[in-house]
Amino acid sequence: MLKIENLHARVAGKEILKGINLTVNAGEVHAIMGPNGAGKSTLGNVLAGRDGYEVTAGTVTFNGVDLLALLPEARAAAGVFLAFQYPVEIPGVNNTYFLRTALNAQRKQRGENDLDSMQFLKLVRERLKVMNLPADLLHRAVNEGFSGGEKKRNEIFQMALLEPQLAILDETDSGLDIDALKQVATGVNMLRTPERAFVMITHYQRLLDYVVPDFVHVLADGRIVESGDKSLAIRLEQHGYAGLGEPEPTGASA
């Protein structure tokens, strides 16, 4: 589904990604861990197409299409979703209106008909239950005055509604208390299907107790320096990121 080869990217003239290689297949959950400043969020932003992130080498294909050639909105319509580390507040734009406009914009790009308000509301109610979010959230402005936990849950709710093929969760677990973390994890688990893949960017292993990944990668200094299964995350939790970045082909540190 997603194939990243030798990806190099710069932000404000500084090289942050220095040759990322990663393949994600349908149905898989990949966790990307690493110390602060390793380039984790940069990877998410490059994949979503944020301005100011300059790809200097390498390729990214999504279902065989050159993802980097697409505008952010076309990436969304193609099925890529980025759950933001810091969801943006949009005063004056009602959440329901925002979601309906977004969904119909995607459907239009894919040549599908708009959902009418009845169909849309039915879908919203269904998906709202998944995230256990209060209905009044729909009538408020996007993320405005939401608590940290509500913002992150709202991201997952948007994901549930937009049904992407590939969801990139950028530190969705950061700043959450244990209850909110569990709710986010429950939402993600309910959305796991054989057709959908997840890339979870996280600093801590905590989320991975609730959403068990198929693969864990360690990103350090712009490269993936180690890959493994869930046990790698547990080792990182015990030993920290110190010493990573040097080639350790076996991955054994004990």
Added chain:
Amino acid sequence: MNSPASSPLLTSLLAAPLPQRGISWLDAARRENRAAFAADGLPDTRVEAWKYTPLRALSQRDFASGDSAAGTREVDPALFALPGVAGPRLVFVNGMFRADLSALEALPDGLVLQPLSRALDDDAEALRFVLSRHYRDIGDAFARINAASALDGVVLRVGAGVKLAAPVQLVFVGAVAPVALAWHARNVIELGEDSELALVEQHLGTGEQAHLGTLVSDIELRAGARLSHTLLQNAKGANLIRRNSLRLHARAHGTMHVLELGGALVRHDLQVELTGDGARFDGRGVFMPHGRQHIDTQLAIRHQGLNTTSDAHWRGVASDRARGVFRGAVLVAPGADGSDANLTNKNLLLSPGAEIDTKPELEIYADEVQAAHGATVGQLDEQALFYMRSRGMGRDEARAVLTGAFCRAVLGDMVNQPLREHLAESMMAHLPA
């Protein structure tokens, strides 16, 4: 020589014969205001109130005075229709009253609503104080020519204690004519003690023709009166220069929503005097010039009575090469203790060629006053735009949604739901693509 009287605008406006009504004080006021206009001409940008609105281009145009065919100009009632809003309506086309487009049947008790031309026949004396005014300042050039030339307008009075359920609609249309016209309207509005009125005023154009319209309104709220005043302007390509003077007596409460959507050169002088103790003014406005339009709002609020309140929030959105001007001046007069004044102006520039000049001013000469004011000029939030695009909206759609939300904020507290929706739709239809 470039003396004021030599400009085509002055020459054309002064070429028309001065209206004679056979009412000596009125004819005298017309003569004197016209003489002042002829002597001083138009203000230039050295006059503080016109600093950001140069009149040089306008002064080079000429305008025919009045429209003898105003009674038959084609105006589609859909232009001013307000879906879901009932109530009496007075319509003026190119400054002349149009009975055929108006709705004056079965006026509720306690409401006087008639064209100025008729009110002068019935009881000119009642209008003497307002209409014998002399405008002393060169900055008032258009009020002078209005006082000299206006043949018609609105006289509206609400009796003491009368609370009107349906809004009164006032419509001023600049209709396409063979030549560019100067038209004028003069309105006198008075709310009696403890009365209530909702007023919806529209200033509209039928086409891109560059007429020059002037409107001067005096609005008086007696003690305890409540006015909800909505002003929707889309003059299209016309020039429109207006002055609204509100005077609020004790405990009177005026609420105003102003939408400025069009006009080649548009000026709105909004003067609010909180004369009586406990008077309150709430104002919300938005101006959205595009193309090469120029929209200038000059809001002046004067706190005079004890414990008066003003809360005014204006927003501007300029696109293309358009220019917006906002000057918000709050003055708390000596002795106006306990005043509470809050004034903001937030602006969005949507294109590199657009410009908005904003100038909040605060002068306080009293004690125990709370006053806050602020102004910002910015661009659309790039973070929000990316967030919306990452959810599938195209760049233009995302920009339109953000801009629309920015403008709609001024309607936030509007009570009349159908009217609010109409205004929101008018604004949305007006957003740059």
